[in-house]
Amino acid sequence: xxxxKGVIAALIEKHQQALLSGWLTSLKRASRSSxxxxxxxxxxxxxxxxxxxxxxxxxxxxxxxxxxxxPMRELLEDFSRSRAAQGFSPTETAVFVFSFKEPLFETLRSxxxxxxxxxxxxxxxxTHLLDQLGxxxxxxxxxxxxxxxxxxxxxxxxxxTPVVELWEGVLALPLIGTLDSARTQIVMENLLERIVASGAxxxxxxxxxxxxxxxxxxxHLIKTISAARLMGADCILSGIRPQIAQTIVHLGLELNVVSxxxxxxxxxxxxxxxxKMVVDRAKPTAAEA
Amino acid sequence: xxxxxxxxRPVRNSDDVVRVRQAVRARAVAxxxxxxxxxxxxxxASEIARNTVDYGGGGVLRIEMLRDGQRRGVRLTFTDxxxxxxxxxxxxxxxxxxxxxxxxxxxxxxxxxxxxxxxSTPGQGTVVTLARWx
Amino acid sequence: xxxxxxxxxSDCLLVSIQVDMHDxxxxxxxxxxxxxxxxxRARGVMIDISALEIVDSFIGxxxxxxxxxxxxxxxxxxxVGMRPAVAITLVELGLALxxxxxxxxxxxxxxxxxxxxxxxxxVYADRDR
Numbered sequence: 265x266x267x268x269k270g271v272i273a274a275l276i277e278k279h280q281q282a283l284l285s286g287w288l289t290s291l292k293r294a295s296r297s298s299x300x301x302x303x304x305x306x307x308x309x310x311x312x313x314x315x316x317x318x319x320x321x322x323x324x325x326x327x328x329x330x331x332x333x334x335p336m337r338e339l340l341e342d343f344s345r346s347r348a349a350q351g352f353s354p355t356e357t358a359v360f361v362f363s364f365k366e367p368l369f370e371t372l373r374s375x376x377x378x379x380x381x382x383x384x385x386x387x388x389x390x391t392h393l394l395d396q397l398g399x400x401x402x403x404x405x406x407x408x409x410x411x412x413x414x415x416x417x418x419x420x421x422x423x424x425t426p427v428v429e430l431w432e433g434v435l436a437l438p439l440i441g442t443l444d445s446a447r448t449q450i451v452m453e454n455l456l457e458r459i460v461a462s463g464a465x466x467x468x469x470x471x472x473x474x475x476x477x478x479x480x481x482x483x484h485l486i487k488t489i490s491a492a493r494l495m496g497a498d499c500i501l502s503g504i505r506p507q508i509a510q511t512i513v514h515l516g517l518e519l520n521v522v523s524x525x526x527x528x529x530x531x532x533x534x535x536x537x538x539x540k541m542v543v544d545r546a547k548p549t550a551a552e553a
Numbered sequence: 554x555x556x557x558x559x560x561x562r563p564v565r566n567s568d569d570v571v572r573v574r575q576a577v578r579a580r581a582v583a584x585x586x587x588x589x590x591x592x593x594x595x596x597x598a599s600e601i602a603r604n605t606v607d608y609g610g611g612g613v614l615r616i617e618m619l620r621d622g623q624r625r626g627v628r629l630t631f632t633d634x635x636x637x638x639x640x641x642x643x644x645x646x647x648x649x650x651x652x653x654x655x656x657x658x659x660x661x662x663x664x665x666x667x668x669x670x671x672x673s674t675p676g677q678g679t680v681v682t683l684a685r686w687x
Numbered sequence: 688x689x690x691x692x693x694x695x696x697s698d699c700l701l702v703s704i705q706v707d708m709h710d711x712x713x714x715x716x717x718x719x720x721x722x723x724x725x726x727x728r729a730r731g732v733m734i735d736i737s738a739l740e741i742v743d744s745f746i747g748x749x750x751x752x753x754x755x756x757x758x759x760x761x762x763x764x765x766x767v768g769m770r771p772a773v774a775i776t777l778v779e780l781g782l783a784l785x786x787x788x789x790x791x792x793x794x795x796x797x798x799x800x801x802x803x804x805x806x807x808x809x810v811y812a813d814r815d816r
Binding site (some may be wrong): 567568570571574575578585588589591592595596599600603618647654657658661664665 | 707710711718740741742743745748771772773775776779780781782784
């Protein structure tokens with residue numbers, strides 16, 4: 265299965281223009297969308313691909329992981345990334361590479377300068393190479409999608425656990441949904457950072473929206489409350505459901521923090537502690553109204 | 554599991570303890586640890602380093618970067634040829650101290666680490682190994 | 688003389704720990720502070736640790752010592768500016784700062800010292816009536 269050094273490379277060099285136009289035609293046929301910009305970009309990429317293929321096949325390597333193929337891999341990686349970011353499917357991305365087989369085989373067959381045996385062995389060599397390159401684009405694509413998902417998860421995490429300033433010096437952290445260990449840690453660290461940034465001495469942690477609390481999460485809560493105290497702030501827990509209260513007692517956990525049934529109660533306490541008082545305004549008299 | 558890189562540092566006096574903290578911090582950062590995880594391993598290192606100086610008569614620290622598949626970690630091995638610890642179980646109890654300390658060095662460092670091991674032979678010395686993974 | 692400057696703000700002393708402390712420095716600081724509490728008749732000691740990325744049991748012991756000595760000299764000790772990562776690590780380490788009050792920053796620390804001193808004086812004033 266030796267890639268006779270230079271056969272393909274020479275072929276590509278000889279028929280470069282024909283290969284390019286043949287390929288672009290079949291790509292255009294296959295693609296769903298069509299606009300001048302993306303056409304130009306595709307044409308440019310196709311040109312670069314052919315050039316890299318020529319260079320790579322001129323070297324003695326039929327192995328796409330070899331260093332001689334590094335520029336080609338880079339080209340495909342960039343291509344894959346941008347396709348992934350644009351939301352193309354991995355198949356659409358790989359088809360770009362695989363679809364080059366058609367014009368290349370056609371050229372091999374019709375060139376006339378090769379024996380039947382050469383055509384056969386070169387066809388195999390080229391198939392093997394393009395398969396590797398096509399699969400490589402799929403791999404790059406997967407990696408990119410994973411990175412995007414990771415970033416989105418991070419953003420979702422930050423969005424779903426906002427720390428709000430209820431009043432000057434009073435922060436509230438309304439926790440929603442089930443808490444796993446990793447999420448709780450991040451959320452808690454975020455709360456402590458906000459305490460420092462805002463100078464708030466009271467933080468209300470509300471767990472009305474939390475269906476269950478297990479030992480690990482409870483421990484994180486307790487550690488966060490201790491850490492806040494060490495820093496010079498204090499926490500009030502609010503919104504403990506009856507089931508959670510039972511779990512806490514059942515697990516023998518010492519919460520060691522003031523807890524109120526509702527966030528409203530917790531806010532009232534926080535305001536009192538801050539030396540604030542809420543009063544009714546005097547009702548306007550008939551004359552003022 | 555691979556040991557990617559390593560360095561050895563002397564731990565003979567309190568200036569070395571400061572340098573140990575800086576070196577461990579640098580490794581933790583290179584490993585991609587979060588700020589809290591960095592703080593935990595540097596604090597654990599500080600505790601054991603001080604023990605090595607105060608009770609072990611000085612020793613050495615080996616810092617290694619580990620890789621296990623996708624996971625990366627930092628491993629610290631403190632070795633001294635000091636008097637050793639006769640009762641390890643007692644030494645690992647919170648609050649136990651033979652000096653002026655708070656007695657939190659060993660037990661605290663263990664709590665701050667993912668992996669912790671200690672061996673000691675009275676009259677020969679002590680080896681403390683701790684590791685934290687990302 | 689320790690290399691750490693001690694500032695006087697009315698009847699309080701303010702120390703800002705910026706550097707990685709080693710033993711000699713810690714001892715010198717404790718000595719200097721106790722000396723200054725007496726000479727300046729300070730009622731409050733504020734230790735700003737906002738620059739510290741690490742607080743281990745050695746520093747913890749130093750803070751506890753300073754608080755204990757201050758109390759004997761009738762001064763209140765407040766530690767301010769503890770970073771979140773430090774606080775989380777101290778909780779995990781199991782370190783308790785005994786006799787040390789904490790506040791988020793220098794302003795709140797001063798206010799806290801004022802409140803305590805004033806309430807003390809009120810206690811004495813009531814007694815003397």
